[in-house]
Amino acid sequence: MRNIEFHNREKETKEIRAILDSRPTLITFIYGPINSGKTELITHTIEELPDEYVVFYINLRTKFLSSYDDFIESLFEMEMETEGASRKRKETLAELVSSVTKAAGIPITREFLDYVFKDNKPKNAFSYIIKLFEEVKNSGKQPVLILDELQKIGDVKVNGFLIYELFNFFIDLTKEKRLAHVFVATSDSLFMESVYSEAMLEGRCRYLLVDDFDRETTTAFLEEYGFSDDEVAVAWEHCGGKPVYLIELMNYENWEEKAGEMLVLRTGEIETILKRINELGGEIIIEDTKYSVSYEKLVGALKKFVDRETIDMNEVDEISKEFLVKKNVLFVDPLRKMILPQSRLELLAIREVIR
Ligand SMILES: Nc1ncnc2c1ncn2[C@@H]1O[C@H](COP(=O)(O)OP(=O)(O)OP(=O)(O)O)[C@@H](O)[C@H]1O
Ligand SMILES: [Mg+2]
Incomplete structure (x- = not known):
């Protein structure tokens, strides 16, 4: 395996640095097709940041999140892991903060965790984080909160949906208190679409596309x-x-052959998706309602890519769109109001299938 260095991303890096250079105002949503390099960009940018930034990075990808407890635990997990049994000493917030290093999670004591879990109140956790960030600020540093793969908590409920509580919390940290920079990354374009049309976020966030x-x-x-x-x-x-x-x-030494294989593989996968719908039928749940997926409509949607690379948002029915996005075939870009294949490889595979 070759050792591949981080490449370019000058424009995106500049944009992030410019955001970090000014006072926190808006939540920044980083979005883009699958595997476009969002996480890589974030981790690289964090590594290059001067010491005056204290970064709290949480990637929800590998976390199992079915409840509020799971979420809070993952939020505080990193320090819990490093704390070990030997460090029972109670620390003040200021002490905790001084031990915070770049890219570490939020430090936490057992007592506090019990308090947060007790009433299932996200506000408890959030007010703790605010206190923590204030301490960071008082020490002359700038807190930065980054949540990767936020869509994973999309279904988690505490009274209402946790995601709304979080959005409120992010707005509080940025626009209201000007306390911390908040970045949210996601590869789920349906989630991005709902964020984009979310009234409570109107005028309170900005978007950064990290494309292939x-x-x-x-x-x-x-x-x-x-x-x-x-x-x-x-x-x-x-x-x-x-x-x-x-x-x-x-x-790969024989990389041209490999490229051909990748195309055959992806073509086969898309063919199988369509074949199953055609023979077995299929259903998809959108906002708690079940809909059946139409084979003809799916094919009709894919046909539009035979002579175009992108299509307009309204050219595909909602059911086919959601289905094909969930299957990682298509990507929705709500900002540019267009739908496109997840990559050029997908585009070619779609064309092969339709042919
Ligand atoms: N700028 C880059 N330079 C070199 N390699 C990169 C770069 N960006 C991404 N990669 C490579 O692509 C892989 C996938 O990138 P990454 O995980 O950042 O994508 P992502 O957009 O976060 O994916 P997902 O949609 O799954 O969240 C990385 O592991 C890395 O090998
Ligand atoms: Mg990622």
């Missing part, structure tokens, strides 16, 4: 690892600018 590399960036990336002009053209033709796919190619 464009042609120019892809060329520079591949050339760094010895690809010739012609080879870049072939790689782009097959995989577009999705970093993971490009890295996959770099790691």
Whole structure:
């Protein structure tokens, strides 16, 4: 395996740095197709930040989240892990803060955890975090809160949905208290769509698209690892600018064959999805209501990509759209009001299937 360095992302990095340079005002939603490099961009940016920023990064991806307790536990998990049995000493908030390092979770004592869990009140947890951030601020540093894969708590309820409590909390941290920068990342474009149409977030957030590399960036990336002009053209033709796919190619001696295989594999997967719907039927739940998925409509939606790379948001019925997004075939961009395949590889696979 080759050791691949972080590549470019100059524009996005600049944008994030500019946000961090000013006072917290809006929540920043980082979105983009699957595997476009959102997490990589965030972790790289954190590593490069000067010491005056204290970053609290929480990735919900690998967490099992079915309840409020699960969420709070994951929020406070990192310090719980490092605390161990030997450190029973009670620490003041200020002491805790001084032990906080970059990219660590939020430090927490057992007593506090019991208090937070006791009444299932997110406000308890949030007021603790606010106190903690105030301490950080008082020590002359700037707190930054980053939640990766936030859509994972989409279904969690405490009285109402936890996500609304969180949005309120984020608004409080940014626009109201100007206390911390808040970044939320997600690869779930249906979640982004609901965020985008959420009235309570209107005028309180901004969006940052982290897309697959464009042609120019892809060329520079591949050339760094010895690809010739012609080879870049072939790689782009097959995989577009999705970093993971490009890295996959770099790691194969016989990479042109590999590119062909990747296309065959993805084509087969999409074919299977359609075949199952055609033969077995299928259902999808949207806002608590069950709908049946129509094979004809799915094919109709995919056909639109035969001679176009993007289509308008309204060209596909909601059921087919949700289904194809959930299957990671399509990506919805609510800001640009368009629907497109998750990557160039998906686009080619769709065209193969329709052919
Ligand atoms: N700028 C980059 N330079 C080099 N490699 C990158 C870059 N961005 C992403 N990658 C590679 O692509 C992989 C996937 O990126 P990453 O996990 O950041 O994507 P993501 O958008 O967060 O994915 P998901 O949609 O699953 O959350 C990384 O593990 C890394 O190998
Ligand atoms: Mg990610």
